[in-house]
Amino acid sequence: MSHTVIKYDRGMGRWEPNARGRLELAAMSLYLEHGFEQTTVAEIAKRAGLSERTFFRHFADKREVLFWGSEALKELLVSSVASAPDSATPIAAIAAALESAGALLQERRERALQRQAVISANAELQERELIKLAALASAMAEALRQRGVNDLAATLAAEAGIVVFKVAFERWINEANQRDFPHLIRESLAELKDVSGG
């Protein structure tokens, strides 16, 4: 038996099947068509066939449509670092975390491509993305310290990990020969090892 997951929309007093997903799709297509700056919440709601009020029950603002996944990504990275075997070196724990995140994004490649196209076209969103990545690095560094890794090694491993993630992400997005994201992460990590040793 299969179910369609629906969300009861309290404020409106009626059911809005998958309102969040519809709003996200509508927003992404409008951002791609007209640019992030030029798109209004009213337009997003209209295209999704929903009210602005419903939009604001799901997202704080139009930027959150692009960034709501950051918190889940952070939790995934942190829990992966925390659950690495005791014997794992700091960079091995980071590698495992990045590959988990990479596998998740791999499943959502189309959304990731669209999101990146929107962000690349807007300086403010690029800034927000940099801040997000810095926050992910801090969270992973803290997770390493919790494993007893010293502060310097924890910070460097986590920050270098984010560099690897960023570089691998750009290759994943831009390369014609769509190799999968976890593979590109492993390759970039190996290259970082070579480069750092030089």
Next chain:
Amino acid sequence: MSHTVIKYDRGMGRWEPNARGRLELAAMSLYLEHGFEQTTVAEIAKRAGLSERTFFRHFADKREVLFWGSEALKELLVSSVASAPDSATPIAAIAAALESAGALLQERRERALQRQAVISANAELQERELIKLAALASAMAEALRQRGVNDLAATLAAEAGIVVFKVAFERWINEANQRDFPHLIRESLAELKDVSGG
């Protein structure tokens, strides 16, 4: 015979000895006393004993007082990477560049400490600093590509270099036992090598 360097202030039709330096000192002390957000250009000019018009001849806005050195820093990093011996590995070229920058900042430790205190207290300035660091990484990566380094190695070496710079900078700023900045850069690079190999 010693000279005081003075700058002829064309627009005002009179001499303003070291207007730029006076404005910078005034701005920094006000940012530290009242916060960056709360300080106005009028207050900075007043404390420096100069006009607002003079301020705007030297700085585009109050943020530029904190960031005008970024361009010079970028040029120093790029020219250091470019002038490394042909035999230098990518990370060795980056290390040489970072140490040059570190030596420059070491000479201006007091200003660096004050600037960092102002930036740490303001989210918008922290964002600007992240963007600056990302631009420095891009510029160094491009300088490596000009040396014939492949894109992946160039990007990773430059981005990892900026991570090292950032980590060493934080230690330099925060540590009680003021070891010099180039030394901390070398130490962080060695740690990155250890960590990446793990």
